[in-house]
Amino acid sequence: xxxxTDMAKARGxxxxxxxxxxxxxxxxxxxxxxxxxLAFLYPFATSLGSGYEAVRETYQNPIHAxxxxxxxxxxxxxxxxxxxxxxxxxxxxxxxxxGLLITNALIWRGFAVIGIFAVAKIAFGA
Amino acid sequence: xxxxxxxxxxxxxxxTIYRPQLTSMLSIVHRITGVGLALGAVLIVWWFLAAATSxxxxxxxxGLLTSVIGLLILVGSLWAFWYHFFNGIRHLRWDxxxxxxxxxxxxxxxxxxxxxxxxTAASIWLVTGGSLGA
Numbered sequence: 538x539x540x541x542t543d544m545a546k547a548r549g550x551x552x553x554x555x556x557x558x559x560x561x562x563x564x565x566x567x568x569x570x571x572x573x574x575l576a577f578l579y580p581f582a583t584s585l586g587s588g589y590e591a592v593r594e595t596y597q598n599p600i601h602a603x604x605x606x607x608x609x610x611x612x613x614x615x616x617x618x619x620x621x622x623x624x625x626x627x628x629x630x631x632x633x634x635x636g637l638l639i640t641n642a643l644i645w646r647g648f649a650v651i652g653i654f655a656v657a658k659i660a661f662g663a
Numbered sequence: 664x665x666x667x668x669x670x671x672x673x674x675x676x677x678x679t680i681y682r683p684q685l686t687s688m689l690s691i692v693h694r695i696t697g698v699g700l701a702l703g704a705v706l707i708v709w710w711f712l713a714a715a716t717s718x719x720x721x722x723x724x725x726g727l728l729t730s731v732i733g734l735l736i737l738v739g740s741l742w743a744f745w746y747h748f749f750n751g752i753r754h755l756r757w758d759x760x761x762x763x764x765x766x767x768x769x770x771x772x773x774x775x776x777x778x779x780x781x782x783t784a785a786s787i788w789l790v791t792g793g794s795l796g797a
Contacts, residue, residue: 568755
């Protein structure tokens with residue numbers, strides 16, 4: 538039996554005041570991804586199956602490397618924001634929901650760093 | 664209300680009783696393609712990591728992605744990309760307050776479907792130089 542009042546239980550559990558920033562970031566990254574994905578797609582698609590040396594030569598070109606790095610940076614932010622909404626809309630069990638939201642908040646930042654590191658390593662010829 | 668009893672209010676019709684319609688189907692496909700593309704993004708990062716690791720590891724990962732199953736996944740991702748791309752632009756237009764009418768949002772929806780298919784075919788043709796699967 539709790540003697541806490543309903544008001545005391547509700548206080549501090551309102552909006553996180555983060556919604557507008559989320560909404561704006563989702564759209565800004567979407568707009569940035571229009572040119573970025575278009576510039577990323579062709580060199581990437583033609584590099585598939587072209588062999589180790591050819592791929593490394595392509596991404597030692599600073600333009601291709603920078604486009605790939607910027608694409609990863611923006612794309613993983615965009616998809617982290619998007620999947621967060623999908624989890625918030627469809628996953629209702631408190632434990633699973635919290636677990637997925639925490640995983641989502643961390644894992645895509647990790648993939649972005651891995652991708653950027655890989656492209657940078659190729660670009661610098663290491 | 665002050666007596667603490669639950670008030671029996673009418674509920675608005677729940678989503679499951681609605682007939683599926685173009686706009687709602689396109690909306691859920693936007694989410695599905697978005698989640699699918701996240702997995703495609705992981706494959707792409709894996710491929711770059713392999714190219715940054717060693718010739719042998721790259722040959723392994725590149726071989727997986729250009730196998731029949733790998734290419735099916737990539738072509739599926741390519742369609743998902745074009746769909747999400749054009750439907751994303753449709754959403755940005757809506758966010759700008761344009762194209763929100765019932766008729767025009769259905770028309771722009773069909774345009775998204777058509778563009779996604781045409782651009783998938785055109786980009787496969789462009790990348791393979793017309794020699795499909797080679």
